[in-house]
Amino acid sequence: MIHIVDYGLGNIGAFLTLYRRQGLSAVAASSADELAKADHILLPGVGSFDHAMQLLNGSGMRETLDHLVKDKKVPVLGVCVGMQILGDSSDEGKDAGLGWIPGHIRDLGGRGPAHQGLPLPHMGWNDIVPTRPVSLLKEIVDPRYYFLHSFYFDNEDPADVAATAGYGSDFTCIVNRDNVWGVQFHPEKSHSFGMALLKNFAEL
Secondary structure: OEEEEOOOOOOHHHHHHHHHHOOOOEEEEOOHHHHOOOOEEEEOOOOOHHHHHHHHHOOOOHHHHHHHHHHOOOOEEEEOHHHHOOOOEEOOOOOOOOOOOOEEEEEHHHOHHHHOOOOOOEEEEEEEEEOOOOHHHOOOOOOEEEEEEOEEEEEOOHHHEEEEEEEOEEEEEEEEEOOEEEEOOOHHHOHHHHHHHHHHHHOO
């Protein structure tokens, strides 16, 4: 069953609704005991990097989450800030991330001429381009998703980049290493494209 980590951030209800519409089992987990039963984990997030990490570390679920993902290799999908905290660190704060995918989170506005004076946050619909076969995008034609963010994932290893999107210049919008996945966009706000991606995650 898919367990959505309820640590105080993210629209848990929207994900539950989308899964139930597709006849897929999903529940919110707000304790280590609840989370321990997961065979798929969805890690949502909104707001700032440090705030997300502080809430997650204080939730009582961090140790169980690390065990499930790193030792038992349970598939996990981080969404928006939930993707960013998969990395090591961020321009947005001082706290350490989960460190499951090596990389640093950088300010979209810090890319110099590549940013071309575009407004921040980056908000709206964007096409995305896979950089390799991506099981999250299976049978999704011309994938297009809704974004709302001011930071992006700068991967240490280019092999962990699964898809990019463009905003002045290209940036990573899907990361993947083994059982760990992250998307910068919001599948829960992306209509049929988002529903298809969430279904594909459930089938990993």
